Amino acid sequence: MSEMLIDVRNLSITIDTFRGPLQVVRNQDIVLHSGEVLGIVGESGCGKSVMVSSLMGLLPKKQANIKAERFTIGGKDCLGFDESHWNELRGTTIAMVFQDPMTSLNPILTIGEQIYEVIHRSHAYGKEYDARKIALDILTKMGLSSPERRLIQYPHELSGGMRQRVCIAMALAGRPNILICDEPTTALDITTEAQILRLLQDLAVELGIGIIFISHNLRIVAQLCDRVMVMYAGKCVESATVEDIFNNPRHPYTMGLLMSLPQEKWHGELKAIEGQPPDLYELPRGCSFTPRCKWAMRICGKQIPMISTVGNHHEYTCWLAKLEGL
Amino acid sequence: MTRYILRRIGSAFIILWVIISITFVLMHAIPGGPFTDEKKIPPQVKATIEAKYHLQDSVFTQYTDYLANVITGDLGPSYKYEGRTVNDIIGDAFPISAQLGLLALLVAVVGGLAAGAISALRPNSIVDYIITFVSTLGMSVPTFIIGAVFVYVVGFELGWLPVALWRGPEYMILPVLTLAAQPMAFIARLTRSALLDVYQQEYIRTARAKGLGAWTIFIRHALGNAILPVITYLGPLAAGLLTGSFIVETIFAIPGLGQYFVTSIYNRDYTVILGITIFYSALVVALNIIVDLLYPLIDPRVATTKEA
Numbered sequence: 001m002s003e004m005l006i007d008v009r010n011l012s013i014t015i016d017t018f019r020g021p022l023q024v025v026r027n028q029d030i031v032l033h034s035g036e037v038l039g040i041v042g043e044s045g046c047g048k049s050v051m052v053s054s055l056m057g058l059l060p061k062k063q064a065n066i067k068a069e070r071f072t073i074g075g076k077d078c079l080g081f082d083e084s085h086w087n088e089l090r091g092t093t094i095a096m097v098f099q100d101p102m103t104s105l106n107p108i109l110t111i112g113e114q115i116y117e118v119i120h121r122s123h124a125y126g127k128e129y130d131a132r133k134i135a136l137d138i139l140t141k142m143g144l145s146s147p148e149r150r151l152i153q154y155p156h157e158l159s160g161g162m163r164q165r166v167c168i169a170m171a172l173a174g175r176p177n178i179l180i181c182d183e184p185t186t187a188l189d190i191t192t193e194a195q196i197l198r199l200l201q202d203l204a205v206e207l208g209i210g211i212i213f214i215s216h217n218l219r220i221v222a223q224l225c226d227r228v229m230v231m232y233a234g235k236c237v238e239s240a241t242v243e244d245i246f247n248n249p250r251h252p253y254t255m256g257l258l259m260s261l262p263q264e265k266w267h268g269e270l271k272a273i274e275g276q277p278p279d280l281y282e283l284p285r286g287c288s289f290t291p292r293c294k295w296a297m298r299i300c301g302k303q304i305p306m307i308s309t310v311g312n313h314h315e316y317t318c319w320l321a322k323l324e325g326l
Numbered sequence: 327m328t329r330y331i332l333r334r335i336g337s338a339f340i341i342l343w344v345i346i347s348i349t350f351v352l353m354h355a356i357p358g359g360p361f362t363d364e365k366k367i368p369p370q371v372k373a374t375i376e377a378k379y380h381l382q383d384s385v386f387t388q389y390t391d392y393l394a395n396v397i398t399g400d401l402g403p404s405y406k407y408e409g410r411t412v413n414d415i416i417g418d419a420f421p422i423s424a425q426l427g428l429l430a431l432l433v434a435v436v437g438g439l440a441a442g443a444i445s446a447l448r449p450n451s452i453v454d455y456i457i458t459f460v461s462t463l464g465m466s467v468p469t470f471i472i473g474a475v476f477v478y479v480v481g482f483e484l485g486w487l488p489v490a491l492w493r494g495p496e497y498m499i500l501p502v503l504t505l506a507a508q509p510m511a512f513i514a515r516l517t518r519s520a521l522l523d524v525y526q527q528e529y530i531r532t533a534r535a536k537g538l539g540a541w542t543i544f545i546r547h548a549l550g551n552a553i554l555p556v557i558t559y560l561g562p563l564a565a566g567l568l569t570g571s572f573i574v575e576t577i578f579a580i581p582g583l584g585q586y587f588v589t590s591i592y593n594r595d596y597t598v599i600l601g602i603t604i605f606y607s608a609l610v611v612a613l614n615i616i617v618d619l620l621y622p623l624i625d626p627r628v629a630t631t632k633e634a
Contacts, residue, residue, distance in 0.1 A: 056535055083540070091537030098528060098535075106529040107627055108550045117546070118536050154626040167532075174536070 039225030057086035112151035161192035401601035412601035423582035442517025464511030561617030
């Protein structure tokens with residue numbers, strides 16, 4: 001059995017806003033094993049970014065209220081961690097690649113300087129190491145041409161795709177076990193996107209690290225991930241292997257997402273899910289998806305459905321499961 | 327790079343020539359001259375004096391003669407201070423103004439950056455409110471009032487520090503603080519808003535995600551970016567402090583260049599007016615070139631030329 005890198009149970013995140021407390025993530029479990037690529041899919045505002053930010057301790061301490069039964073990252077219980085504890089963990093155990101490589105690199109430091117500071121923090125290289133050589137190795141592995149030149153260049157001298165490779169290199173320079181990618185290809189063009197995805201895929205196999213990949217793009221998830229969590233309004237509605245999600249979707253929301261993908265055979269309109277995601281301040285009673293659900297029943301608007309399990313850890317929360325006697 | 331600098335210096339000379347010409351024409355367009363006086367000077371004496379300073383030549387000849395002298399670095403004799411050249415006056419008085427200006431610049435930059443940083447690191451705290459209040463006050467109260475308050479409270483009522491002349495460190499404190507007050511307040515506000523803006527940037531989040539400590543993030547990632555608008559302001563500020571200290575020099579009776587400048591205008595001392603104007607202009611132009619050359623060193627996105 002592979003090592004369990006992230007073990008978070010019953011996670012709830014409430015953010016204080018000027019309109020009052022807002023529950024962004026509700027009673028959510030997240031588990032990640034080494035060598036696994038976990039995809040998290042959902043519409044904008046469904047809480048996926050907030051959830052992974054909490055795994056990095058990046059939420060503002062004052063506004064964000066995090067509760068969980070268990071919150072273990074890399075074998076360490078992180079509930080009640082203060083900033084210095086998190087700093088120990090960040091970059092060395094868990095690292096992150098952000099959405100927009102144009103803005104996530106510091107414009108006035110060279111690529112080299114920004115990579116070295118991660119290497120210097122890592123304990124993985126022992127006492128004597130050559131930071132420049134390590135950085136060159138990583139940049140080469142990321143498929144960047146003439147890495148020596150990149151080290152002394154500034155971010156604005158690189159293209160978007162190159163910068164995202166640099167960001168991934170930077171994240172991996174600290175030899176983390178866990179890599180979180182928050183829509184890392186959204187800001188890139190489609191050719192570059194394919195290259196970056198292939199790179200991540202190779203890395204997952206080669207380094208055996210656990211990767212959490214956030215996306216709103218099901219196609220990318222299908223290509224890259226082993227297991228998928230579909231999130232809706234701050235909660236995972238369905239979680240299964242990528243094969244099960246695509247071949248045997250159970251939750252109406254997952255089905256809707258799959259139906260809304262452009263299909264090769266069809267030439268008609270895209271079948272988007274009707275309606276809007278709910279206002280998190282005024283969540284509907286019962287299942288949050290009820291107002292948009294084609295199969296909504298009376299009970300759906302009254303009570304939150306339990307988790308049902310079928311097959312190989314295929315979990316979903318829908319009252320339709322009861323009809324099937326599950 | 328060399329070509330860029332040469333081009334900048336070339337255009338600087340053109341700017342100076344235009345300034346000289348305009349000042350020269352304006353000065354001569356105003357009725358009266360250095361030797362017009364309420365007391366009647368005997369015509370004979372006046373003619374002798376005017377002949378001595380070539381004031382009887384046509385204005386155009388005076389202009390070309392003057393330009394020729396300026397090119398050799400000679401700003402001519404003073405009409406009012408007998409036996410002293412404009413070069414002497416600048417040589418004597420400017421070091422005092424420069425001392426005052428540079429000290430004020432140092433105080434303004436160091437104090438402003440520190441106050442702005444403290445403010446931005448604890449936004450909406452008591453300290454932040456106090457600094458914001460004081461800096462708003464500092465920006466809106468005119469220099470001569472600040473100076474007057476210092477003179478009255480610290481100099482007169484408390485008697486801690488001398489309020490006039492320029493004879494040693496204790497004489498410098500009040501004038502320097504007076505001159506530095508406004509730019510310091512401005513830099514504090516500039517730094518605060520720039521830092522708050524930088525802390526919203528995604529590269530700061532990246533730096534946190536790397537596990538860097540708060541201090542490293544501040545020094546390495548935030549400060550360098552936040553300081554850019556301050557650097558832009560530094561050129562005009564340095565020029566302003568070096569050349570614009572005449573109010574402070576008047577309040578504290580400091581024998582600096584600003585005082586000579588003001589007196590020379592009352593006296594119609596043509597050569598002193600022109601000389602100090604040229605000197606000040608050259609200073610402003612040079613400081614701006616220096617800041618423009620300095621900027622790319624701090625912000626790599628600003629390249630001065632393609633080949634650089």
